[in-house]
Amino acid sequence: MFESALTSLISGIQNIGFGQIVMILVGGGLIYLAVRHKIEPLLLVPIGFGAVLVNLPLSPLVGSSHGLLQIIYDFGVANELFPCLIFIGVGAMCDFGPLLENPKLLLLGAAGQFGIFLTIILALVLGFGIKESCSIGIIGACDGPTSIYVSSKYAPLLLPAISVAAYSYMSLVPIIQPPLMRAFTTQKERTVRMAAVKKSVSYPVRVLFPLVVTVFTCIIAPMGAPLIGTLMLGNFLKESLVAERLSRAAQNELANVVTLLLGISIGASMVAETFLKGETLIIFGLGLAAISLDTVCGIVLGKIMYRLSGGKVNPLIGAAGISAFPMSARVVQREGQKADPQNFLLMHAVGVNVGGQIASIVAASIMLSILGGVRFPVFT
Numbered sequence: 288m289f290e291s292a293l294t295s296l297i298s299g300i301q302n303i304g305f306g307q308i309v310m311i312l313v314g315g316g317l318i319y320l321a322v323r324h325k326i327e328p329l330l331l332v333p334i335g336f337g338a339v340l341v342n343l344p345l346s347p348l349v350g351s352s353h354g355l356l357q358i359i360y361d362f363g364v365a366n367e368l369f370p371c372l373i374f375i376g377v378g379a380m381c382d383f384g385p386l387l388e389n390p391k392l393l394l395l396g397a398a399g400q401f402g403i404f405l406t407i408i409l410a411l412v413l414g415f416g417i418k419e420s421c422s423i424g425i426i427g428a429c430d431g432p433t434s435i436y437v438s439s440k441y442a443p444l445l446l447p448a449i450s451v452a453a454y455s456y457m458s459l460v461p462i463i464q465p466p467l468m469r470a471f472t473t474q475k476e477r478t479v480r481m482a483a484v485k486k487s488v489s490y491p492v493r494v495l496f497p498l499v500v501t502v503f504t505c506i507i508a509p510m511g512a513p514l515i516g517t518l519m520l521g522n523f524l525k526e527s528l529v530a531e532r533l534s535r536a537a538q539n540e541l542a543n544v545v546t547l548l549l550g551i552s553i554g555a556s557m558v559a560e561t562f563l564k565g566e567t568l569i570i571f572g573l574g575l576a577a578i579s580l581d582t583v584c585g586i587v588l589g590k591i592m593y594r595l596s597g598g599k600v601n602p603l604i605g606a607a608g609i610s611a612f613p614m615s616a617r618v619v620q621r622e623g624q625k626a627d628p629q630n631f632l633l634m635h636a637v638g639v640n641v642g643g644q645i646a647s648i649v650a651a652s653i654m655l656s657i658l659g660g661v662r663f664p665v666f667t
Contacts, residue, residue: 303343306559307343310342310557310558310562310563311343314334314336314337314338314339314554317334318331318335321335326458327458329550330431330458330550331454331550333550334454334550334553335554336551337552337553337555337557338554338557340356341356341555342557356552357555359551359555360552363545363548364435364439364556365439365443367439369435369548370432370433370514371436371513371514372541373545373549374432374521375517375520375521375524375537376545377542378518379521379522379524379534379538380521380525380612381518381521381522381525381612383496383641384486384488384493385484385634385635385637385641386639386642387493388484389484389635389638392638392639393642393645393646395588395605395608395642396585396610396639396640396642396643396644397642397643398584398587398588399581399585399606399639399646400584401581401584402577402580402583403424403427403428403581403650405576405577406423406424406426407421407424409576410573418441418442419442419445421441421658422441422442422445423442423445423574424573425453425650425654426574426577427578427581428581429456429578429609429611429615429647430609433514433648435449435450435553436514437654437655444561446556447553448562448570449574454550454553455571456575456578457614460611461614461617464615464618465618465621467579467586468603468618468622471583476601477601477603477625477626477627478627479593479598479601480629480630480631481600481601481604481632483631484634484635484638490528494523494526496522496526497520497522500519501515504649507649508652508655508656510656511653514648514651515645515648515649518644521534521537524537581609582606582609585607587605589606590605601623603622603623604632604635606618606619607636607637607643608639608646609640609647610640610643610644612640612643616633616639617633619639620632
């Protein structure tokens with residue numbers, strides 16, 4: 288028995304390569320950030336643990352149709368199921384009230400997507416194909432499920448790097464955005480106090496909004512129906528007030544279970560042989576550029592609105608145009624209060640944030656429809 292155990296140990300040591308050791312350390316690093324520094328533990332713990340498991344020598348977890356992680360991956364990521372289920376939960380958590388109170392905030396959410404298209408151009412210049420470039424550009428939305436959905440369709444070989452980059456940068460929003468926010472705004476602009484958000488949106492408007500957005504978006508870009516449809520289904524469950532049990536389940540049990548399985552699946556895709564490539568570093572660099580450009584574009588439009596409104600709009604809220612909900616809105620609130628402890632920008636930032644959530648899905652839907660060869664009714 289001792290000899291058998293010793294043989295297994297020697298076999299394991301002989302079969303572990305340098306790349307696997309590196310990826311185990313990377314997985315351990317993600318777990319460390321989650322546990323020690325509390326950086327998005329709900330995402331980084333399962334991703335990191337999955338990365339460790341999949342790179343263990345002679346692991347039966349992937350590569351076989353009967354491997355546990357392979358089954359989870361094929362069941363929920365390869366067929367885009369998990370991203371859509373996540374969006375039901377996200378929709379149930381979203382409050383579109385601040386956006387409906389001030390629809391102009393949607394412009395800031397749209398501006399927060401310009402970095403996506405600028406990054407697509409950069410990726411094309413660097414030699415990526417159009418489908419790969421679009422999949423990389425979507426990282427700028429700072430929306431993990433959308434990135435997974437697009438890349439699994441049009442760049443499956445890049446899915447591990449894109450998904451890890453999207454979720455890593457999503458968790459690092461509180462680190463990435465503040466320096467950009469301070470660099471592109473003045474102290475005076477950051478201290479602008481905006482009028483309190485009124486809560487006067489009627490019940491019919493709240494109920495009709497997800498239905499109207501779904502119909503309009505699916506007509507314009509039908510390939511994005513699974514994304515916008517599930518997001519708005521979750522929101523309708525919440526706003527209808529007749530399916531509270533389903534709404535709570537979507538926000539809690541469904542979102543938690545799918546987040547766990549999705550995180551493990553992403554980690555399981557971080558196999559050393561496919562992940563440790565030069566293009567992975569390029570993708571991470573382009574992803575960082577996309578999120579930075581999105582943030583800057585949102586702030587720039589915020590500065591324009593600040594001028595046009597006579598100083599009534601705080602440009603900081605433009606940074607919430609990325610769809611990292613609600614992290615980006617919280618970052619805006621913190622930066623605003625650093626400039627003025629009595630400033631309260633959270634609800635305005637939430638309005639921009641949910642606007643960015645819609646805008647990112649619309650941007651992805653348009654790209655999906657173009658790449659899928661769907662002709663737009665408006666131009667036929």
